[in-house]
Amino acid sequence: MSIPISIVDAFTSVPFRGNPAAVCLLDEVRDEQWMQDVAAEMNLSETAFLQRRDDGSYDLRWFTPTIEVDLCGHATLASAHFLWENQHVALDRIASFHTRSGLLTAERTEEGIRLNLPSEPAQPMKAPEELIQGLGLIPRYVGKNRMDFLVEVDSVQTVQTLKPDYAMLAKVEARGIIVTSKGTGKPGDYDFVSRCFYPASGCDEDPVTGSAHCALAPYWQRRLRQTSFMAYQASPRGGELFIELQNDRVLLSGQAITVVQGQLTGK
Structure with a gap:
């Protein structure tokens, strides 16, 4: 059938x-x-x-x-x-x-x-050495929720130009790694950007990851002191998301x- x-x-x-x-x-x-x-x-x-x-x-x-x-x-x-x-x-x-x-x-x-x-906030955590080596940088922030590591870096350009070592990232004990930065602050720009890497789960880079924004929304709510966001996932295919954070729920x-x-x- x-x-x-x-x-x-x-x-x-x-x-x-x-x-x-x-x-x-x-x-x-x-x-x-x-x-x-x-x-x-x-x-x-x-x-x-x-x-x-x-x-x-x-x-x-x-x-x-x-x-x-x-x-x-x-x-x-x-x-x-x-x-x-x-x-x-x-x-x-x-x-x-x-x-x-x-x-x-x-x-x-x-x-x-x-x-x-569901909102899936990350808790601060020391970065594993495999994460540092796999990304090839020292992050501003590293946290983890029940699924992924969340990493903030210094700029949109860093997010866009990142060339991870996927074999090294696959050794990190997590579903995947979310890398994010604040937007440029220019009028009409996004509040934050991200890229998501899941080599341990069979996908080196995910084009647009809804579940990652369940961690990104509460993180940027604390950083930017707002509850609604326009976000962009800067993969080669790219994707735009409108997000609202309501208590322990993320509306995407x-x-x-x-x-x-x-x-x-x-x-």
Whole structure:
């Protein structure tokens, strides 16, 4: 039996930009190894697997080509887009997802799709030597949450020109490394920029990382003393995000566009 699967570019309204995620709608329970094999076959930073519950909400799991992860923003945004576009959820209804990180929701707004995700603040921590060597710099700040290291550097230019040693970063005991800096302060510029590296999770550099902004939002709230942000992830594909921090939740808004629709025929 064939299974619907799409590739959706998230955090962009233009094809071949933002962050691509595969979205697979299951008609029955599948074992973890099968889902991991599909994710390896798709070879994208994330493949999302959806299964409908009786109440109209969905179970949602995320797999990189090598592991299952606890939280993924861009694949959640892609999943909501997939459900609305294919009329599995009415356009005026909120899409609800049961995940390893609790209940997540998505709704359509004038700014695009708005995700409601948990805040994941980082706590200050001494930088491992592998992190220093892998980035090739001395950070202004290093912290860690349950998933990632968060590193502040001195400028937007440093973020943009960084050439990590991925083999060294893969030795860091974390899902990945988020590198960020304050924006330039020029009118119309972004409040902060970032890049995200996940070599230990099967993705050297992630194009646009929703879950990273669950750590970035509370960090920059303390640094900039504001609760809403325009942010840019400065990967080669690039992505723009509008963020609001509300207590222990991060509201993350962005666009999405489907670039591939098909059927998965492998058993």
